[in-house]
Amino acid sequence: MEPMRILAVDDDPVFLLLLEHILSDIGYSDLHCVGSGAEALARLRDRTQRFDCLLLDIDMPEMTGIELCRRIRALPDYRDTPILMITAMKTLQYVEGAFRAGANDYVHKPVDELEIRTRLRMVGDLLDERRRRASVESRISTDFGLPNVVVSFDEPFAINEVGSTIEYLALENYALTLGRLRLFGHTVVSFKVTNAESIFFATDGIGYVDTMANVAAAIDGALKSFNHLIAFAGRGEFVAMISQRCSLETATVQDSIDSALERYARLYDALGIPMPRVCVGETQHAGFFSRTSVKQLIRDARESARRAMAVR
Amino acid sequence: MTISAIGTSTTPGIRDPLAGIRQRFLALVETYVIEVELLREDAADPAQAAEVMSELASIAHRVAGVAATLGFAPLGDVAARLDGTLTCAKLNGNLDLTEHDALIGQFHTALNDAVAQGAC
Numbered sequence: 001m002e003p004m005r006i007l008a009v010d011d012d013p014v015f016l017l018l019l020e021h022i023l024s025d026i027g028y029s030d031l032h033c034v035g036s037g038a039e040a041l042a043r044l045r046d047r048t049q050r051f052d053c054l055l056l057d058i059d060m061p062e063m064t065g066i067e068l069c070r071r072i073r074a075l076p077d078y079r080d081t082p083i084l085m086i087t088a089m090k091t092l093q094y095v096e097g098a099f100r101a102g103a104n105d106y107v108h109k110p111v112d113e114l115e116i117r118t119r120l121r122m123v124g125d126l127l128d129e130r131r132r133r134a135s136v137e138s139r140i141s142t143d144f145g146l147p148n149v150v151v152s153f154d155e156p157f158a159i160n161e162v163g164s165t166i167e168y169l170a171l172e173n174y175a176l177t178l179g180r181l182r183l184f185g186h187t188v189v190s191f192k193v194t195n196a197e198s199i200f201f202a203t204d205g206i207g208y209v210d211t212m213a214n215v216a217a218a219i220d221g222a223l224k225s226f227n228h229l230i231a232f233a234g235r236g237e238f239v240a241m242i243s244q245r246c247s248l249e250t251a252t253v254q255d256s257i258d259s260a261l262e263r264y265a266r267l268y269d270a271l272g273i274p275m276p277r278v279c280v281g282e283t284q285h286a287g288f289f290s291r292t293s294v295k296q297l298i299r300d301a302r303e304s305a306r307r308a309m310a311v312r
Numbered sequence: 313m314t315i316s317a318i319g320t321s322t323t324p325g326i327r328d329p330l331a332g333i334r335q336r337f338l339a340l341v342e343t344y345v346i347e348v349e350l351l352r353e354d355a356a357d358p359a360q361a362a363e364v365m366s367e368l369a370s371i372a373h374r375v376a377g378v379a380a381t382l383g384f385a386p387l388g389d390v391a392a393r394l395d396g397t398l399t400c401a402k403l404n405g406n407l408d409l410t411e412h413d414a415l416i417g418q419f420h421t422a423l424n425d426a427v428a429q430g431a432c
Contacts, residue, residue: 012377013336014333014337014340014378015374017333017336018333018378018381018382021330021333059370061370087377088376088377088395109377109378110376110377110381110388
């Protein structure tokens with residue numbers, strides 16, 4: 001794993017000293033610290049030094065960590081840079097706000113060495129995977145002289161154009177931060193693009209990502225009366241988390257998605273890409289007294305969407 | 313990682329790597345003791361309630377973020393509770409600080425205890 005250059009932003013100088021000590025102890029010595037969002041943005045705009053990972057406190061005066069995260073995501077060089085929010089704030093509003101603003105993960109204060117070591121190791125794995133993928137894309141671009149995006153049919157990828165979409169890993173991390181009581185108050189539902197494989201083989205990486213982005217927008221519209229987050233999970237499947245315990249009128253949601261996608265019918269016909277067809281799974285809820293894991297909940301939701309596809 | 317022993321290591325000659333940070337934190341805690349006292353007095357004026365609540369939450373938030381790791385777990389615990397309580401109250405528009413006076417008092421006591429422990 002390559003060494004990571006990390007920028008930490010917190011208005012508490014004692015915390016930054018402690019963080020420096022802890023990260024150095026676990027092998028992350030290239031840590032840079034600033035005390036405000038304004039200082040952070042100034043450092044990030046300096047293109048002579050590039051940061052691989054950002055650690056942001058949420059509760060800061062003048063510019064909160066959530067606002068800072070939003071502004072960082074608007075910087076071209078930092079659209080995809082892993083951002084971990086570090087904070088003592090546990091209210092749901094802040095957790096969800098952080099992920100909506102583009103955070104990838106969320107770590108609690110006081111910092112637990114094992115937790116932050118695990119999180120940063122995952123960031124390192126993610127960065128290694130991106131470097132590998134960028135290398136492949138660069139080779140394809142060089143060999144064939146064409147811009148290209150390499151996506152795997154089975155793997156999740158980020159959809160950036162739709163407001164409520166976040167990365168799949170971020171959605172899992174968001175669900176894991178909720179705890180049993182809050183997870184009980186959420187609803188998970190999955191959507192499957194039934195002809196995703198046909199679309200994948202009918203177009204290139206960019207075309208496939210664009211098509212999935214259109215599906216994400218349709219799902220987003222169908223769920224607009226709920227506070228929700230959506231992520232693309234791979235294999236033509238989307239997972240949505242709604243921050244209330246509810247049952248959806250599957251037929252109504254299905255109609256809304258079909259209508260939204262129908263607007264693109266001529267475009268897809270002209271491009272020779274199959275029109276995406278979407279199936280809606282049954283809503284899933286965590287039990288309160290039974291320990292339902294987040295992974296199990298999401299797995300059940302995705303299975304339900306696959307069963308709905310088999311029936312349709 | 314939580315440091316349970318405060319002050320010097322039990323093994324002679326082995327430096328406590330957090331000693332410097334802990335001393336800096338305790339210097340701040342001494343100022344927080346006075347600030348919280350003054351804020352409790354200001355809380356009697358309803359016109360200052362919002363500002364007092366914000367400042368108390370800010371102090372509690374800072375303490376909650378580092379206290380346990382530096383060996384002051386009880387202080388960290390009450391700071392986290394106060395931070396969470398005041399944050400929720402602010403979100404709900406409830407600026408009545410008298411409801412939280414007992415918890416603020418516990419926080420003030422825990423700050424004093426930490427200063428006393430650090431002096432040992």
